[in-house]
Amino acid sequence: MEITFTGIHPFNLEAIAESGQAFRWSRMEDGGYLGVVGNLVIKAFQEGDTLRVFTNGGEDSIGFIRDYFDLERDYREIEDKLCGFEELVPAVKFCSGNRILHQEPWETLISFILSANNSIPNIKRTIERMCSCYGIPVEFEGGTYYTFPAPEVLASLSEDQIRDTRCGFRGKYVIAVARMIAGGGIDLDELEKLPTGEARKLLMQLPGVGRKIADCVLLFSLRKFDAFPVDVWIKRVVEHIYFDGREMPVKKIIKFAEGRFGPLAGFAQQYLFHYTRTCWGDIKGGPGSEKEPG
Known part of the structure; x- marks a missing residue:
């Protein structure tokens, strides 16, 4: 179609x-x-x-x-508001139209558990191996693709089986979370109805889920646009722009971003992340910039 x-x-x-x-x-x-x-x-x-x-x-x-x-969603309005913060203008202009996807929470949760201390290419490879081993095949235009495995499927695996996907130490968390969700311990779909703080607290009770992973699920699946996930790229650029390159605790960065951007924090994060990951060399050493991240 x-x-x-x-x-x-x-x-x-x-x-x-x-x-x-x-x-x-x-x-x-x-x-x-x-x-x-x-x-x-x-x-x-x-x-x-x-x-x-x-x-x-x-x-x-x-x-x-x-x-x-x-x-x-009116992203023209969002980008206009973000450009009210002068320091965000380069990021917004670089990737204007970078919308936040509304993803299914189960897949998003497991994907970001797999992202811990991992690179995007490796995360993609691990997820594709997991899907091809345990997902349902779907035929389309002469190709075979695989759905993301259901909680019940991953819950039934042993650690040896999950290790075949090369997910490393993250495998034990994937299985533990799958068993909790398959057993009805938490209803991920219900979290979208909760305030951000309450939803985050419940997510962080899951094995292998810290603040960053919880905030990624909140932002990229549960539409909590006030969430501000902090990874190495966001930490670098926030320290660079706002703290003269000085090393800052993640908690302080989150508090600063939430206070500065409020309900737009998640949108600001997404523009900054893509811009920084793509253009860090130019940002760090660009014209008029002497600041170096800690």
Whole structure:
């Protein structure tokens, strides 16, 4: 099925797919992006303000894809507000249209547990191995793709089996969390209804989930846009811009960002992350910059 969304502005498919918020998107040779989202295989192409999507889904997938890409939100207004912070202007201009995806919480949670002390390429490889071993095959346009494994499936694995996905020390956390969720210990879908602080507290009770992973799930799945995940890139750039390159505790960085950006903190984080990860050399040593991160 082909679906066309028109008049989307700003929208930046490349930034969305490459900005570290989702790990099952890959660039195709023709410039589009291929992703597996739930039980949908999606081939997405951007042509100006138009998004063309080819998928194995039916009519009911139109609303799902619109929601997934957050197409109903006014990102012009968001970017205008962010540009009210002078220091964010370069980041916003660099990846204007970098929307925050509305992802399924189970997959998002496990994906970010796998992200601990890991690089994005390695995270992607581990997730693809996990899906090909334990997901459900989906045929689309002559190719075979795999859904993300259900909690019940991962809950049934031994540590030796999960080790085959090369997820390292993270495997024991994946199994433990899967067993809690499969057993009804926590309903991830209900967390979106809770205030950010309450949802975060529940997430951080899960094995292997600290503040950063919890905040990633809050922002990239549960639409808690006041969450501000701090990884090595965000820590570097916040220290560089706001603290003269001095080393700062993560707690202080979070408190500063929440106070400065308020309900826009998550949006600010996403623009800063992609900009910093892509352009750190220029940011660190650019014109008028003598500051060095700690």
